[in-house]
Amino acid sequence: xxxxxxxxxxxxxxxxxxxxxxxxxxxxxxxxxxxxxxxxxxxxxxxxxxxxxxxxxxxxxxxxxxxxxxxxxxxxxxxxxxxxxxxxxxxxxxxxxxxxxxxxxxxxxxxxxxxxxxxxxxxxxxxxxxxxxxxxxxxxxxxxxxxxxxxxxxx
DNA sequence: CTGTCTTTTCGTCATGGAAT
DNA sequence: ATTCCATGACGAAAAGACAG
Numbered sequence: 104x105x106x107x108x109x110x111x112x113x114x115x116x117x118x119x120x121x122x123x124x125x126x127x128x129x130x131x132x133x134x135x136x137x138x139x140x141x142x143x144x145x146x147x148x149x150x151x152x153x154x155x156x157x158x159x160x161x162x163x164x165x166x167x168x169x170x171x172x173x174x175x176x177x178x179x180x181x182x183x184x185x186x187x188x189x190x191x192x193x194x195x196x197x198x199x200x201x202x203x204x205x206x207x208x209x210x211x212x213x214x215x216x217x218x219x220x221x222x223x224x225x226x227x228x229x230x231x232x233x234x235x236x237x238x239x240x241x242x243x244x245x246x247x248x249x250x251x252x253x254x255x256x257x258x
Numbered sequence: 259c260t261g262t263c264t265t266t267t268c269g270t271c272a273t274g275g276a277a278t
Numbered sequence: 279a280t281t282c283c284a285t286g287a288c289g290a291a292a293a294g295a296c297a298g
Contacts, residue, residue, distance in 0.1 A: 205269095208268085
């Protein structure tokens with residue numbers, strides 16, 4: 104969605120080729136604001152516009168209506184039939200979108216959870232490396248002092 | 259316990275881009 | 279051109295936290 108026309112989106116399918124990198128859109132930013140830090144909301148979009156028909160809702164002479172027409176080839180479909188068809192299509196669309204939204208949210212949750220796990224793991228690894236570095240520094244300083252005393256004796 | 263405020267969850271709408 | 283899908287935005291309801 105880009106009401107101002109300035110937002111560049113990654114194609115949907117491309118986004119799922121490698122879900123470990125979701126979201127790929129460069130303009131997408133999220134804010135964590137739950138107690139356990141797992142809920143996110145987008146903050147990169149403008150307000151949703153109101154009014155008008157969405158493309159999703161757009162009626163088409165080629166799909167549902169044609170089915171209704173097919174059922175009575177000799178006459179125009181009755182208003183009741185048209186209404187039933189529209190209602191059926193709406194229910195189907197709502198159901199599909201409901202499912203899509205659930206799926207999308209699950210993916211988003213999993214993605215954030217995965218990131219959090221990765222952060223924990225990297226922090227852990229970082230801590231271990233720091234400790235290892237400290238030990239090596241100690242070892243080195245010991246070795247260096249031994250080495251210098253040997254040199255002193257030789258001189 | 260109850261009222262109030264905050265956070266989370268869910269369904270729906272609007273929209274852009276891809277597919278047909 | 280139309281349909282389909284993914285996704286951000288929004289509002290309502292549910293759930294949780296907390297002071298009095």
